[in-house]
Amino acid sequence: xxxxxxxxxxxxxxxxxxxxxxxxxxxxxxxxxxxxxxxxxxxxxxxxxxxxxxxxxxxxxxxxxxxxxxxxxxxxxxxxxxxxxxxxxxxxxxxxxxxxxxxxxxxxxxxxxxxxxxxxxxxxxx
Amino acid sequence: xxxxxxxxxxxxxxxxxxxxxxxxxxxxxxxxxxxxxxxxxxxxxxxxxxxxxxxxxxxxxxxxxxxxxxxxxxxxxxxxxxxxxxxxxxxxxxxxxxxxxxxxxxxxxxxxxxxxxxxxxxxxxxxxxxxxxxxxxxxxxxxxxxxxxxxxxxxxxxxxxxxxxxxxxxxxxxxxxxxxxxxxxxxxxxxxxxxxxxxxxxxxxxxxxxxxxxxxxxxxxxxxxxxxxxxxxxxxxxxxxxxxxxxxxxxxxxxxxxxxxxxxxxxxxxxxxxxxxxxxxxxxxxxxxxxxxxxxxxxxxxxxxxxxxxxxxxxxxxxxxxxxxxxxxxxxxxxxxxxxxxxxxxxxxxxxxxxxxxxxxxxxxxxxxxxxxxxxxxxxxxxxxxxxxxxxxxxxxxxxxxxxxxxxxxxxxxxxxxxxxxxxxxxxxxxxxxxxxxxxxxxxxxxxxxxxxxxxxxxxxxxxxx
Numbered sequence: 270x271x272x273x274x275x276x277x278x279x280x281x282x283x284x285x286x287x288x289x290x291x292x293x294x295x296x297x298x299x300x301x302x303x304x305x306x307x308x309x310x311x312x313x314x315x316x317x318x319x320x321x322x323x324x325x326x327x328x329x330x331x332x333x334x335x336x337x338x339x340x341x342x343x344x345x346x347x348x349x350x351x352x353x354x355x356x357x358x359x360x361x362x363x364x365x366x367x368x369x370x371x372x373x374x375x376x377x378x379x380x381x382x383x384x385x386x387x388x389x390x391x392x393x394x395x
Numbered sequence: 396x397x398x399x400x401x402x403x404x405x406x407x408x409x410x411x412x413x414x415x416x417x418x419x420x421x422x423x424x425x426x427x428x429x430x431x432x433x434x435x436x437x438x439x440x441x442x443x444x445x446x447x448x449x450x451x452x453x454x455x456x457x458x459x460x461x462x463x464x465x466x467x468x469x470x471x472x473x474x475x476x477x478x479x480x481x482x483x484x485x486x487x488x489x490x491x492x493x494x495x496x497x498x499x500x501x502x503x504x505x506x507x508x509x510x511x512x513x514x515x516x517x518x519x520x521x522x523x524x525x526x527x528x529x530x531x532x533x534x535x536x537x538x539x540x541x542x543x544x545x546x547x548x549x550x551x552x553x554x555x556x557x558x559x560x561x562x563x564x565x566x567x568x569x570x571x572x573x574x575x576x577x578x579x580x581x582x583x584x585x586x587x588x589x590x591x592x593x594x595x596x597x598x599x600x601x602x603x604x605x606x607x608x609x610x611x612x613x614x615x616x617x618x619x620x621x622x623x624x625x626x627x628x629x630x631x632x633x634x635x636x637x638x639x640x641x642x643x644x645x646x647x648x649x650x651x652x653x654x655x656x657x658x659x660x661x662x663x664x665x666x667x668x669x670x671x672x673x674x675x676x677x678x679x680x681x682x683x684x685x686x687x688x689x690x691x692x693x694x695x696x697x698x699x700x701x702x703x704x705x706x707x708x709x710x711x712x713x714x715x716x717x718x719x720x721x722x723x724x725x726x727x728x729x730x731x732x733x734x735x736x737x738x739x740x741x742x743x744x745x746x747x748x749x750x751x752x753x754x755x756x757x758x759x760x761x762x763x764x765x766x767x768x769x770x771x772x773x774x775x776x777x778x779x780x781x782x783x784x785x786x787x788x789x790x791x792x793x794x795x796x797x798x799x800x801x802x803x804x805x806x807x808x809x810x811x812x813x814x815x816x817x818x819x820x821x822x823x824x825x826x827x828x829x830x831x832x833x834x835x836x837x838x839x840x841x842x843x844x845x846x847x848x849x850x851x852x853x854x855x856x857x858x859x860x861x
Contacts, residue, residue: 357449366856
């Protein structure tokens with residue numbers, strides 16, 4: 270994990286977001302804080318849905334996550350999120366496979382969250 | 396200040412749009428559920444609504460219909476993932492102004508909001524395909540956008556043949572296939588070309604006001620009728636009335652429409668007097684009306700009245716020659732709208748365009764190109780600016796993905812299909828092992844291209860990262 274953390278920024282790309290913000294650092298900070306808050310909530314939700322095997326809700330959470338994860342180009346998670354999104358329509362999935370996808374998303378997300386936290390510190394430091 | 400309501404359960408999207416649109420000078424309210432969004436609409440007026448297609452409490456179709464009941468004039472823009480794009484395109488026929496796919500690009504949303512407010516201010520209540528396909532004229536006043544395929548040319552030839560007559564024409568085709576374009580072409584080549592052409596989306600008119608919208612009403616005829624109102628029939632007098640999605644009209648309206656066609660008279664709601672009208676009717680449907688007739692939801696006599704001549708417009712996927720013709724037209728249109736100068740599509744993009752099935756037809760093609768132009772950094776339109784769902788499309792995988800036969804579902808599908816999937820998976824595994832996980836070599840062994848192999852690996856969740 271430590272090795273991965275040192276290269277956390279390889280797992281996401283803030284440039285599309287920065288292009289939208291047009292040098293507005295406050296806006297960027299607001300979006301990064303928002304991403305962290307909702308991202309962490311969604312990971313917790315995925316975990317608890319996995320315990321209760323609520324496949325439809327997993328699909329709905331994945332659907333919610335996809336927009337920000339795509340916008341920040343967290344590409345290592347996109348395929349898993351897209352597959353989980355299909356659970357909105359699919360009944361009786363193979364939960365071993367679902368679990369594997371959720372673990373991957375969780376693992377990458379943890380790295381990204383730490384990277385984003387560092388970005389926030391850098392932005393907030395005068 | 397113009398006000399926008401953003402309804403989305405994802406706080407990231409609400410925050411992004413709220414802040415961005417405020418910077419652009421709009422007032423913005425957000426709601427995280429369908430119910431709270433509807434509650435806001437009941438107490439405040441908004442110039443446009445952005446609504447997520449998948450809300451936790453109310454689905455997009457129902458939201459659209461509830462918003463239209465509360466505030467019929469407010470344009471609604473549906474925000475959706477690409478997997479729901481077919482559904483989103485169909486919502487345009489139910490009165491949505493436009494759809495936009497995730498991920499969100501605020502500049503794109505801003506552009507759509509501006510068009511929506513402009514259209515609503517101009518009294519365009521029922522936006523339709525025409526806006527997407529608005530024909531432009533060159534210096535000779537002729538259309539310069541037209542399909543290249545024999546099927547589209549044949550449809551236009553039929554339109555040209557029937558145009559000078561006063562025959563009613565029924566245009567059949569999928570949503571977004573260009574039915575209104577053909578209707579407009581008929582009107583513009585008819586003797587009525589200098590008179591009004593009124594396009595009405597029957598799917599977008601709430602049932603309880605359809606009578607008044609089509610035929611007008613007199614003051615005091617019902618609660619809310621505070622003035623006399625001219626209906627679409629009167630507005631189109633001397634010209635052409637285009638009734639899109641005619642299959643959505645209620646039985647009561649069908650009776651009045653039949654009378655208008657047979658006797659050329661109408662009567663306003665609340666008035667016994669009849670008014671003579673001279674209107675040519677062009678109608679369109681994306682469904683087989685014969686089925687509606689057999690289950691008694693559409694009158695057979697009206698069907699025969701509307702169907703004096705039929706033009707069938709095939710979907711875009713059945714007329715591939717048109718994809719590039721319209722694609723380049725939309726590219727120029729997007730260049731002009733977004734002040735860009737993208738010269739053309741690169742070879743890979745053209746290849747993908749020709750393979751992709753374009754279930755949303757011309758509307759989907761236009762939206763994909765416009766977003767691509769917005770995102771393009773080079774002079775060529777490359778595949779990188781296409782939505783990932785289109786980019787990774789291959790004829791082998793798309794239908795299966797769409798039908799949910801993903802790695803997640805494969806376990807629950809039994810029988811022959813499952814057996815063939817397992818055999819294919821095994822063949823891919825063997826090829827990968829033989830090629831020491833070199834995907835190009837494995838694709839060669841399997842006699843398929845690399846892209847197809849990638850799609851299969853994803854589809855079957857084959858572990859290759861070790």
